Amino acid sequence: MTQIICITCPKGCHLQVDEENDFRVTGNNCPRGETYGKNELQNPVRTLTSTVRLTGARTPRLPVKSSAPLPKGRIFDAMRLLDEVSVAAPVRCGQILLPDVFGTGVDIVATKSFDAAQS
Amino acid sequence: MKYDVIVIGGGPAGLAAAHAAWQDGCKSICIVERDKELGGILNQCIHNGFGLHFFKEELTGPEYAGRFIDMLGETGVSVRTDAMVLEVTPDKQVHVVSTAQGYEILEARSIILAMGCRERTRGAIGIPGSRPAGVFTAGAAQRYLNIEGYMVGKRVVILGSGDIGLIMARRMTLEGAKVLACVEVMPYSGGLTRNIVQCLHDFDIPLYLSHTITDIQGRDRVERVIVAEVGPDRRPITGTEMTFDCDTVLLSVGLIPENELSRAAGLEMDPRTNGPVVYENMETSIPGVFACGNVVHVHDLVDFVTAESQRAGHAAAAYCAGHTPAAAPLLPLKGGNGVGYTVPQHIRMDNAKDGVSLFFRVRAVYRDARIVVRDDSGAQIAAYPREHLAPGEMESIKLPRVLLEKASGALTVQIEEGGDQK
């Protein structure tokens, strides 16, 4: 039995996950809690949010995210990938910057639109 | 220039308020925003977790703002960015200065105040020590990191477990800094539980509850901090000191509604929220002047800011259409045991046909307690069981009309324990 705190929503339900019983979840207040509890022990994932270099816009960084959660263990690897990315404005929110990272099917996408700066 | 509605502040509150007023038929609306773009602080909150309530999906701050900015783009709401409101007068003149339009005095039939809040600083909490560089509010560090692309330190201690501090613990760690500790003077965290999990536990960053920084050392740049445990009086306990060699201290020690314009305009203020006193529709003590979002009280989730601001926007539209609720009967509200404040502070029965939602924060952590509403006679009007209550989370209850009608005199919202405790 493992105690974890559900992070699917701000309620922060305290879950008990029973590894010996098919990862049965108790303490959850919604079905998403059950899913989270099972996954968190078997295959923990996190959405990554960060920035990449941005040129030709008013500010030098573009906020980005993973389009879906990535394996928790690959987060720092993904950060290293982002170090190499540079995007030139204009860019649209949702635009895919890095497709299919680590073969996960998850993309890195822009989370904000920037027009090209008038200089 | 005269508008139906002038919205001061183009962050999440102002955006939602303006959009709601437009939807209700107001055709002459202006948002005045001091930054160069709309979106407010959401622009630097690049993490996700926004929008679960309102959009039913998880968005980042810029995405959440972007949705509203796009929605607003389809309306005729006019926007002035890079424009600062210097004064709001009780007769609803708005003094604005900008590089583009110079000094202007705009007039409005209705004004919505949505200026947001600011962070408490080192000076506000009086941390002893020297005054080296490297002490930042978490929000200032967030701006440097996320907008400008600069690191403000390599070895970091975070004071306060407010959400921005927790989020910055993760961001700084992801960008290569070493976050040594998060130090919280209270026995519980000031931030959301999931931020404790995702931002501290994920990276093995220790959270020291009931601890504080007792000394910041370093001549030019922070060199170390001394952390000590505090007693129930929140005074440091001698002999519990720990030393952290760090170059940076981030402060996440609370937010304060930014109400200089409100005070100067003469609005009645609530010393508990540091925001204006509001009625059920977010109207302030000056008829036709509304307030919403963090300028009224500090929210935990932007979704709630949006909902509150939509109420203000709808109300401003109604005001412009000539609907003014009767001042009486009036139900004043106050916080009782364990409840710091309530928003709204007054309910006009004439304007509460569908009941009223109340928002507040509790003063301590409770398990299996009840939120109880009582009237002047002590009679219980309503009770809401809660498994978990914490100061880091804003609470809300909905009071139906039928229950409001039962009340005699002022309502008190309080936390009651006992009964079926586990």
Added chain:
Amino acid sequence: MYDVAIIGCGVIGASLAYRLSRCDLRILILERENDVAMGTTKANSAIVHAGYDPEPGTLMAKLNVQGSAMMEQLCADLCVEYKRIGSLVLGFGEEDRKTLSRIYENGLQNGVPGLQMLTGDQARALEPVLSPEVTDALLAPSAAIIDPWGLCIAEAEVAVRNGAELKLRSAVTAITEQDDFCTISAGGQTYQARYVVNCAGVDAESIFRMTAEPQFKTLPSRGAYYLLDKSSGGLVSRVIFQCPSAAGKGVLVAPTVHGNLIVGPNAEEVHGSDDKAVTAAALDVVSAASKKSVPSVDLRQSIRNFAGVRANTTLSDFYISPSSSRVLHAAGIKSPGLSAAPAIAEYAAEQLAAMGLSLSPRAGFDGTRQVNRFRRCTPEQKAALVQENPLYGRVICRCETITEGEIVDAIHSPIPPCSIDGVKRRAGAGMGRCQGGFCGPRVLEILARELNIPQKEILQDQDGTILITGETKTGGAQA
């Protein structure tokens, strides 16, 4: 060859430079920090004392009263914020009454105008928030509040504009005297000057030692303060003192020219000018003492704590004397040094004249300075300012309503700041309740742009106060 080298550009050095720049002289100012006004001048009570404290007959008494009388016109000429609001010294019972009548008599002898003894009730009629325990008070209408670093910067700027040469980052390491001149080593350079004036504040003793054996010992005294939000700025309308003691003038509660309330200082002996830490014990002392005067003072309204170190010495008076025919010392300039500053400069100039320096007036000297302060303008004036320069239409510091125009003006002033605090001391950005949380990054950006240097090089304050430690997205991620 310079005619005069001034060591130290706090308010004393700047006042002297300003005074001497009226004359046809080549002036050198050596300052060890990266800006002027970096020592006691930037961390003190910001009061122009009326002059009843010093012992009659002392240099301190004479120069305090003279300085206080000169200050209003000086500040008007230099566009420095100054308000003559008067002061009250409070008495709590019989012992204090004796002290008050002694300093009242002092004041009369020192020539302080308008002094008046009040009963506790009369004092509370003037300042309703005073403690009910107050039994007596001394009213001194000529006391004033001032922007101390503003005065220093303005004087130094005007001196520089009139030809004085300011060398920053130039700590003096040696002074050697020849017959006709002195050679000074500072910041890796050597300079020659016919006369040298030591205005090095708390470190005047160590400069003194480079030329002669000083007849005094410095006892650096640290004082901590609270600066309260503007919402508390109107709590009192005068400077509220308690009776002075051997340790100093005690804890005061006073409005500032910027609209805040200042509360402090305590007094504790420390090792040197660098020892500027604020301790919890010091804050407790200040808190307790201030509440004795004004029980309703709400220190939760604090926006900043700071401490300053004062140049107390084993002497009770200022020490303004030459140690040789070439070197003049202005040492032991403790409180009321700021109040006396213009008179100290005048006195030092007389001493230099007696040492042989010619003070013939400079042709074309302009002793005035103008700065635009957007927040102090009427709406019409504001409109005109933005019309003239659109940058006055962009408010950078929202707490204090400081515009980009004012910040750019400050950066291009005769002594350009290289730090965020340097901009703060000139334009006021970051002085307010958010303490630069919002405007700091923007001021940094403007500084970098206007000075044409990378943002990473912009400092918080003195050299070494680095803000930015690196960039993101350079491969810094690590597990």
